[in-house]
Amino acid sequence: MPSLRLGDRVVSAEAIVFDKDGVLEEFQSFWGAVTELRAEGLGFPPGGEDHAELCALLGYPAGRVDPDGPLVLATAAESAVLATGYLYRKHGVAWPEGRSRVARAFAEAFARVPPAALRACPDVLPALAALRAAGWRLGVATTDSVGHARETFRALGLDAYIEAVAGGDEVARGKPDPEMYHRACERLGVRPEATVVVGDGINDLLMGRNAGCAATIGVLSGVSDRAALEPAADCILGGVRELPALAT
Numbered sequence: 001m002p003s004l005r006l007g008d009r010v011v012s013a014e015a016i017v018f019d020k021d022g023v024l025e026e027f028q029s030f031w032g033a034v035t036e037l038r039a040e041g042l043g044f045p046p047g048g049e050d051h052a053e054l055c056a057l058l059g060y061p062a063g064r065v066d067p068d069g070p071l072v073l074a075t076a077a078e079s080a081v082l083a084t085g086y087l088y089r090k091h092g093v094a095w096p097e098g099r100s101r102v103a104r105a106f107a108e109a110f111a112r113v114p115p116a117a118l119r120a121c122p123d124v125l126p127a128l129a130a131l132r133a134a135g136w137r138l139g140v141a142t143t144d145s146v147g148h149a150r151e152t153f154r155a156l157g158l159d160a161y162i163e164a165v166a167g168g169d170e171v172a173r174g175k176p177d178p179e180m181y182h183r184a185c186e187r188l189g190v191r192p193e194a195t196v197v198v199g200d201g202i203n204d205l206l207m208g209r210n211a212g213c214a215a216t217i218g219v220l221s222g223v224s225d226r227a228a229l230e231p232a233a234d235c236i237l238g239g240v241r242e243l244p245a246l247a248t
Helices: 027-041 049-057 076-091 095-112 124-133 146-156 179-188 202-211 226-232 240-246
Strands: 003-006 009-012 015-018 137-142 164-167 195-199 215-219 235-237
Touching (some): 003 215, 003 240, 027 049, 076 095, 124 240, 137 146, 137 179, 179 202, 202 226, 215 226, 226 235
Parallel strands (some): 015 195, 195 215
């Protein structure tokens, strides 16, 4: 069974379950662009008051990611409800019509994102290859949908290493509830206590702890700083690129 040295502790486990955004994929470059395009697709061009207000409501105020906001923590369905509510409350759009507009704008935004906005976090590909070679099984638990996560992994060349994905579109309760983590473990065929979680947000780590994982590793490549991760992290790294060096 592979193992990791986390400070003065050696953790033996079978699998690593990663968050996606901010861990494997750079967060702001992609999701910032998606949020701006969603607002634009609803008829609110950049520079306008509605554009700024809706982006802020969706968790992207003034061109920055709010680590405690819906862009980081909400599912796509929850964000769609926020946008539909904005159309209803601010512009008097009837709920069924607003819901249809939001569904269309949210879907079209993905197709309009500049290709350069989608990129892996530094040195993720060789890190995943090294972890697989060391015997680790690799999965993902992400607030994103399973379908879009899989598309992202194919585009970034990570799909050869990720065996299982659990998404926010499949669960009734999001992070830090362990439901998503349990689903990822089931698809990997491993017990939660035989896994390690790697995330860039406190809710990723709390999800792992709530599921009974063997260890939690925070990374600083995403939306949270060290102080935010420390309460639930057994170890904090700059990014996934540093993980293979801990393998024993």
